[in-house]
Amino acid sequence: MKLGSLKHGRDGKLVVVSPDLAWYADASHIVPTLQGALDDWSTHAPLLQNLATDLEHNVIPRERFHERDAASPLPRAYQWADGSAYVNHVALVRQARGAEMPDSFWHDPLMYQGGSDAFIGPRDDIPLADEAWGCDLEAEVVVVTGDVPQGVSATDALDHILLVGLTNDVSLRNLIPGELGKGFGFFQSKPPSSFSPVFVTPDELGGAWQDGKLKGEVLVELNGEPFGKADAGDDMTFDFGTLIAHAAKTRPLGAGTIIGSGTVSNRDKDGGPGQPIAKGGLGYSCIAEVRMVETIEDGKPSTEFLKKGDSVKIVMMDEHHHPIFGTIEQSVA
């Protein structure tokens, strides 16, 4: 099933959305919010699934689903932990800088604790107070977990994945070096992210969900032009089970924890930095990566970070070319 939250108060109003994203049924009589559903998933999920079936069969009242009315499915969350699972990307960035990448990066995931107190909606503007901060998009896959026990194995962790979605993990690139240099990780450099209009249960994804990875192109547009089409199932060094096990090594994870894949990135066919779509490549899921490639090839980056009025679109299609999770579509304001 597909679940979304219509904008309503701080936590939205839970709705079940039809597979084609055209219709929704109000689910708030079952449980008012998605967080509430996740808090007691074994009780609520079967009832929500029944509602989804009735919606699909058009035997209950339904309303048109407008993605602009949707908040992020969890408008705020108790945990947002973002990995960096596409290690090829990290390796290439380091290579471009002439910096060594520790071998441990291939077997010990990078992960940071993100802010989760207020996400922006999938069609909301990205507020940017200062263009000099170097605003970037990052197209990623995310999963939402139920309660995860401390010390869970990577294999068992897969059973705790309840929902799958996409995010635009907005980053302020020019604030990152200073923050990471201080050693305490990201804070000011990670303003609120936005998530896809709906999150989807793994069973709804069919063959696209395999071994803790989501197979499919993450289509990214920048100002209406194709910018990236990397496949999220390729070059993902750490599957979501491994990322969850990493997060739960020293503590349990509460229901509604969102775990991110990090920026989706595929290596080029020749193993080098990915090429732009216009040159026959798979393009990029963030501006930082194209700037890195430009630096390698031209000595300096030419693609600018996001400025006021720039627009970003992130979507993944099913086999019928319909968006699976809806479309993240935002302008910088």
Add this chain to the structure above:
Amino acid sequence: MKLGSLKHGRDGKLVVVSPDLAWYADASHIVPTLQGALDDWSTHAPLLQNLATDLEHNVIPRERFHERDAASPLPRAYQWADGSAYVNHVALVRQARGAEMPDSFWHDPLMYQGGSDAFIGPRDDIPLADEAWGCDLEAEVVVVTGDVPQGVSATDALDHILLVGLTNDVSLRNLIPGELGKGFGFFQSKPPSSFSPVFVTPDELGGAWQDGKLKGEVLVELNGEPFGKADAGDDMTFDFGTLIAHAAKTRPLGAGTIIGSGTVSNRDKDGGPGQPIAKGGLGYSCIAEVRMVETIEDGKPSTEFLKKGDSVKIVMMDEHHHPIFGTIEQSVA
């Protein structure tokens, strides 16, 4: 007024607690949870204050308040952002290591995004799966904010502080160097923290709350022995207004955000590393600091990190020698 949450479900049951912490009145008919109260503070605070007044005057039903029945006042939160405001401590640690501390540390606060999906209660055991992780306590002051607009000034930020309390920010010291070396900040090295049995409104603190700092000794006991009595009002380089302004530079903060001071630490009278209480000093608010002093003086640390069965107590007294926030009292299990 003083507010606490009795253990009940994931978010506790809100209670108003008498100033002497002996009694409580159920507040859940006003709003079921502290997060709910914070989400609409201007509506709920006056009603809760009336209840607190009635409780103090013993004109409503009341029950004995047992701190062992209390969860952390916010059993889970949407944001836990911990600063490192006692820069003298950081400077001494660096000095002991022979490492330079960047001058920027004196005017640009260190802050990390902490996990907030499930805190442990003030009298709960600290679960420790592996003593080799190097489990440490960290006694800190915290504040809880309402909604804070992006770009708030340090002065205006003070108006957004709704509650004040204490925390034991549990840290796994031996996991920190590896994590910070990876550049993404703390994650596995910061298991769930616990908070004082009650949080208190700033007006209730009288003269102890001044200019965004809490004046008073943070009394720390380790296995029943006095371990620290540093004054939280001394040597705090960044007041809470400055910490909040730092957190809100690039994004608003949602209601119920908890901001931590970092480990409370006073410099010695001679400006050097603080001395143990047994030697007439003010002692320490974490084990790492005494180990640092031992390393300077003896060439190696002799105080061990927490092991199974060790106990920790953190409390701050008012002028009548009554605990202001109740007592954090935990054993390692």
